[in-house]
Amino acid sequence: MAAQCRDLLTYTCRDDGREFAAWINEATPINELLGIMLDPNNDEVLVELALAWADRQMPIVAWIEQAYGSDIVLAIGNPYPTRQLAQVLWRNQGSVAIGATLEPGIVTRLTLPRPPADLIKTFYPELDAGDLLHLNLVVREHVMTLAFGPQTILAQPPGPLLGPLRPPMTMSAARTQNVPDEEAERTTWCQVRKMAGRWELFIECQRTGTSRGRRMSSFLRSLDQLRGIEAVTVLVGPPRHERAPARYGICIPEFGDAQIVVGPEDDAPEIHIRSYEDRWLARFVLPGHWIPASGEPLLLSLIRTHEDNLDFETAPNVSVPWSMRIDPVHLDISAWNDDDFLLPVRRR
Secondary structure, three states, rough: OHHHHHOOOOOEEEEEEEEOOOOOOOOOHHHHHHHHHHHHHHHHHHHHHHHHHHHHOOOOOOEEOOOOEEEEEEEEOOOOOOEEEEEEEEEOOOOOOEEEEOOEEEEEEEEEOOOOOHHHHHHHHOOOOOOOOEEEEOOOOEEEEEEEEOOOEEOOOOOEEEOOOOOOOOOOOOOOHEEEEHHHHOOEEEEEEEOOOOOEEEEEOOOOOOOOOOOOOOOEEEEEHOOOOEEEEEEEEEOOOEEEEOEEEEEOOOOOOOOOOOOOOOOOOOEEEOOOOOOOEEEEEOOOHHHHOOOOOEEEEEEOOOOOOOOOEEEOOEEEEOOOOOEEEEEEEOOOHHHHHOOOOOOO
């Protein structure tokens, strides 16, 4: 009994060699265990109550690494010292459960195809295939449910919003699937829109205090070098590897020149910045060659960093604390109709 409780309160796990905490740290179960251990009326049934508490805990952690596109990628951390059998099943889709072995003490990644659109329509004709889907992850007798949006987002006037950008996933959130909230005074939003025949991003970054304009290194070895800079980094295109998390990338600071961090260093892109007491705004016109060929989705992700600390937030997905790499949203920009988005005519 003591060993089981100790393990649940001290478990760790590894992801590509990086160790992270996977122990039970939520206040409710810990207070419940303390109540069991300290209640003098439990002396005769202490072992049974403690073991029952241990059986109710879910030390497995999971997070979504790829939410858009035809396949999804799920990361599952198994802190148990033994292999565990996991089953994944699309809820209410009539699909067959898929089994996977989770090796002890490490993170396992599963790549799963989305359920076919015709299967969704068969079981739920009132729903659109792009509506919210739920994936059940079953380990032992515990069930965790993860939500997925559509494969592709339609970019229609006035333009889709990304945000608010979210801080990294805590391991508690990786068990409960409750997305962590961003600080209200540091909220970041981005709107994707097409104006005068050009695609652009309109970004609003709230902050506390003023920025001194700390500059980044001229050579980017990893996204971690962005930390400590008051900036938004825009990544466009599919990720390739750690040094190339996208096809194109640009770091847009509040002060100073923007810097291409991924891809060829072409002519300086068109960027407009305006600073206020509690926020700054950026308008970034995407270079024409950053826009995918006709029929291909625009793959876009963003990272917000801060000058006064090493925190960061991301969109569209929530990252983990030890990695700033994020899966891009897939935007169908072919659906845009300029006739639906007309600027008001100036009065003479």
